[in-house]
Amino acid sequence: MSLAIPVGRIDTRASIEPLLAVSGPDMARVNELILAMAGSNVELIPEIAEHLISSGGKRLRPMLTIASALAHGYTGDAHVKLAASVEFMHTATLLHDDVVDESDLRRGKKTARTIWGNQASVLVGDFLLGQAFKMMVEVGSLAALHILSSASAVIAEGEVWQLSAAKRMTTSEADYMAVVDAKTAALFAAAAEVGPVIAGAGEAERLAMRNYGRSLGLAFQLVDDVLDYGGSSADLGKNTGDDFREGKITLPVILAYQAGNEEEKAFWREAMEHGRNGDEALARAKSLMHRHGALDATITRARSHGEAAYAAASNLPRTPSRDALLSVVEFCIDRVN
């Protein structure tokens, strides 16, 4: 089964390479700025920041900001600062998330909190958030500030909601998607929307990029949820089953629970609500997901959001940046293969 998006009207393929290529020169400046703004006389701050940077992911969010600005013909400097702000917001969220989730590993590496403690993670997260706002203010676009500050509040609200809903098997698919919308999609949406904003594009262009980012974020998170039950630890650099062991109720769990009989429902409640989540339970969880097609159903939903993202960016003028934004949608979904 191919999971590539069956849109086909534009010649793109599932790859992050075009995005790396178009954003490369500006991302070099983003990375410099990140290092500079993570600098401090307080040793602990650059120490933790460098740990985060070196264990770093793909920097997908700041690349979206760069590419979406370029796709709208932007030629100034502000996209670099905004991209660095977006990455700092993301990093601050990760630091606080790891404290809240009591995570010991992220992408197969020790989390900051296991090395430096919860206290440092909370405070360095706050520092990075403060630096993010400083950079945004320097850009001087009130519209961009509005978008990013709103995202910041929405992300935190989603996290609190997840905390209160966590470990309750009564969480519905709609409930869960509302959390994903807030926790993950809001920052993707903001990262993409500030591009046309600083390029001086119109309301329709802003809306299109916002929809693109949001849909991509939703697809991205659902694929992540599947990978946590299906990817191999070596490939992903992330221990399969992390979500399960942390009692995180994600879409595959919800769908398997809803399709299960009474005995299976009891298993899920024991596992997610009462922490019976050892290796044996994980194996059973995976087996139930496969039996009820919960992973495939999650992928189907991810693909549908991916198609929405693809459609939202398809009307952009044909440029390498446009094609990069399209290819990365397919890439994000194809990760699951």
Add this chain to the structure above:
Amino acid sequence: MSLAIPVGRIDTRASIEPLLAVSGPDMARVNELILAMAGSNVELIPEIAEHLISSGGKRLRPMLTIASALAHGYTGDAHVKLAASVEFMHTATLLHDDVVDESDLRRGKKTARTIWGNQASVLVGDFLLGQAFKMMVEVGSLAALHILSSASAVIAEGEVWQLSAAKRMTTSEADYMAVVDAKTAALFAAAAEVGPVIAGAGEAERLAMRNYGRSLGLAFQLVDDVLDYGGSSADLGKNTGDDFREGKITLPVILAYQAGNEEEKAFWREAMEHGRNGDEALARAKSLMHRHGALDATITRARSHGEAAYAAASNLPRTPSRDALLSVVEFCIDRVN
């Protein structure tokens, strides 16, 4: 010994009443806005926010914003939003501080973290910070945004510094004052400075209010440090000795340590670095502070900062707001009596 500031050229007395009076009508709107912006469909958020509001302190920081705007002839609405932002920044800091310090009580009431847990405190703090930035952005003053976002980064940087320096008796007075400057004085300074900024006042007026706020913040914190060893639990609504039991190295500790003999120095290291901080140790700590005049010396420094604050606001045109800003300086220092 009177601790009132011996300036005398203006007829003010140590009181918070004039500040409460001049800021009263606007503070009613600030409080409404705080409740509205702490609202959320996520139940936990208003629950925690109401706890913080009901256990609330004097709202000194937002009152400074209101009074300093009025003292510069401001007649618009922006000071209300900025004052609410300042209070949210402060509240978010308190929530995170309690997690970092593992505090169980604040002003004699259970802290949010003891009721709702560290996780909720971290995330609700993030939410309030996000809402603070949203309100600032709505005001639309880039200068005010710059001041407040810089303060946000400085506060967090100071907290991290304190974390790395915490429990080291080698902390010098200068080290400690740098932390107070960042942790406490930066927000007082920002709260006061945004007043003239939105009133369209000049650079000299901004600088004067910044100095006023900073000096008041320094004085305020030093008096707090003294109260923690000298105030009575009933009067202050705060358990005397909290700082000591949390191993917080404040100025009275530093001064007593520096003046102590080898045996006393060993006592302080045991207490602050190794957690021998029971009731008996606290009694000895107080006794050593009195023997070496550490509390009086701290008050002397607080008074000197108070005089600087008083001087910075003295040149304002004579209005009830100006007098309120002056009276509250004396009030902050007189708390120690």
